Amino acid sequence: MFTRTENFQTFLRFYPIISTLVGIHILLWLITSLPIPGSTTLLEQMVGFNFLVAEGEYWRLLTPIFMHGGFSHMLFNSFSLVLFGPALERILGKPRFLLTYFGTGVLANIATYFLEPLDYLHVGSSGAIFGLFGIFLYMVMFRKDLIDQANSQVVVTILVIGLIMTFINSNINVVAHLFGLIAGVALGPIVLQGKKGFYTSHHAGSKQSMSFRLPKLSMKHFIWGIIVLLVLVGLLFR
Template identity: 55%
Template sequence: MFSRTENFYTFRKNYPIITIIIAIHLIIFLWINLLPGGEWIRFRGVGFNLGVELGEYWRLVTPIFMHVSLTHLLFNSASLVIFGPPLEQMLGKAKFILLYLSSGILANIATFFIGGLDYPPHLGASGAIFGIFGAYFFIALLRKDLIDRNNSQLILMIFIAGIVMTFVNSNINIYAHIFGAIAGAAIIPLLLNGVKPFYRPINMVQQKDPDEIQFNPNRWNNKKFGNSQLKIGKVFWIAFGVIVLIGLLSRFV
């Protein structure tokens, strides 16, 4: 599910949204670092809470596609290449875009309200990528019909490790990571209606790999998922709102 064996052509054909997002990452990175006008693009696009307070609301969106260093760019893009394809296939293009952008924007909104006006400038796709992790977290716990046990355990370990590293490493937007994950977990229940488990497209698999994790989509066919997952999603939304409210109130205390 998370192993990438396809070539560039098949990846681009089967996962066009992820390909476009990574292309935008690369183009903006090259522009702000090498091309004329790059410094202006970075200045006008970086996340900056005081700018948002003054009405520059595009700063809630533009940081999602900007990266400060080559390492930053490669790490986030590689994470998207590894973990994004199953969700793009399962959800479809429109729903995947909604999940990705909404998670990143809500992460930046949380940074604005909790971080305060003196919070340093920030940029990067981490909030949106943690939204993908948050979506998998929800699926692994409450939609076991969509993911096999091995991949479920893998994504939970990676998710927990990512949260831990958020607090260990310096120069990380903690709010974006935490609230991006919460946003992803809150949004995904709204998008799972009619979704089927991930399968590798025929043009990517010529023969079965004996080491490939196999999944029987009929394994949990007797289980039904209805309003319960939406109720759980509401819990994540309430948690998101309460924590943001507490952070907002703390600015005035």
């Protein structure tokens, strides 16, 4: 479920939403990091700033999802999306996945607006990523037909680590993490409605479906295990 065995081209073909989101992360980081005319203005227009939201700039409830505070912030959020997003993109389908990702991200930012002071600024897709974890958590609790025990343990373990890091790290939007997670759990029964049973893994011409059962370990699995560890280290030290 969380182990990627695809090559780059296959990943792009099977997970176009994840690929596009990561591409946007990288592009916006490059634009706002390089000395390009107008890049500073772009960052200023997209950052979450509660005071300006109160002044009517409501797009700032959405745009921070695409922005990041530095290379490591962008890198580890993108890694998290690549690791944990593909299964849900295949399960939910493109429209429901987009509803989940942006819906939970915006709800997390709305909570940030109401619970943080007016001078609070924030960027990052962590609220939306925690929203995806909220969907997984709903599956673990209420839709065990969609996820096996081994992957349930992975979800719970990573979620516990992520929550611990949320509270012990500085410069973390705790409100966005928590309310993104809560929003994901709340949206679970809506976006998972009509989804039945385990998905099986097979190849039939150009068609492929997602498996939730853990495959046998290989070098690719080992490499992705290292990447997971790097993501967790990034959560700890960023």
